Amino acid sequence: MADTETLDDLVRRVDPDRWLASRFISDAAARADIIALYGLNYELARVAGGVSNALMGEIRLTWWREAMEEIAAGKPPRKHPNVEALAASKFDPNALAALSEARFTDLDEGPLKDEAAVMAYVDGTAGALAVLAARRLDPSADPHAVKGAARAWGLSGLWRLKQAGRARLPSDWTQADVQRRVEDQLKLARAEVKALPVAAFPAVAPAALARSYVGQRELGELEKKARLTLAVATGRF
Template identity: 35%
Template structure:
């Protein structure tokens, strides 16, 4: 699909750190792919703010650094010297990315700095702002109309839900859980319990419930994104992977403590077929 030897530095960052979205970006018009790779790299920097920091305060400082970098792009200040921040400033000044959407993606990440996510509504707001915000930013870049953005946001949130649930084993290794505290409390569990032992039946029940929420987001997004221009299809294609993941996660046979299966031929075919027939 793409020759690694021919990839730009941004494309290589995207491929290495977010291969799912990288694959989907290959279905964008060639002239727009580099800005999608930039968006993927920016999103990865936000995602790793909490992972790379030793404490919440340091992670918030990392997010503020990116908030300032986006704000400075609207001024005459020299771009920050950074493999992502420098081209990001150029893309913002050229109007290829929307600053307000990027700031929303940054703001949404702040919930990750808390000890836990308190409720299902808080989780859904986080997903709509982070992964959903990414899909909106990608859609704007690719020429999606205002009437399609809410649908793209829902599709992006569904992809984010699937990624969060796939990541439960990795979260447990870090001693944390992003499952909503209110849903866990209904099963007499806390986020600490879920992080310590994701094999508990109550945790699996919450995962299945959230997978169902993800499937509802998919249905909402597909209904509201009907008529999406073909040029903007890459913004919706991650939903093809989300649909496969959420179906597995909603199954009673799914064990949330087990690492997710690696991406395989079926996943790639699902994305390629969606790209060929024009359906996210």
């Protein structure tokens, strides 16, 4: 993160889809907290791809986990813009520490072994993130109401990783396999999000783009904005 770059600028650059969905959050304080959460997700997700060995990755993830645990213990936050933003947020720092713990799986060599392992990973990363975001936007949000949407989005992210040369999906999964699973999760999501408070919908809105990432053609920026706007306006995917 450059010295002149704000946390909002960072998330806009590295996680543009979630950033765009956050523009539909009307409460400024809640939006700032969500941006801090997405900033943490970026820091954790990039660890595995930025280290030469697993030990270095463990050190970096442990740094983030301990930073969150220190906040939970009432200690002053470490001098890092994202840590300081999270310390000032309304998130439970213990839940943020759990996000760090879930990322240790990224350091394992080879792909996830089967569908159960994939879903457990997605639930612990994209799923946990969506739950935290949804409940920050509306404390009454039911974690089960975001499950399918988060899984669809998480699966599309794993497919993009594979396309970028970081194979985490089981080696025998084809594009068609991922497409089918994304469609299955979106079908579940359409029923689940009916129970999601309107204010919390931006937490799962990126799932409206999941299908495009595992299809033959990615959407342009205007198309993405249109799909996200329609999803938030209707509460549907």
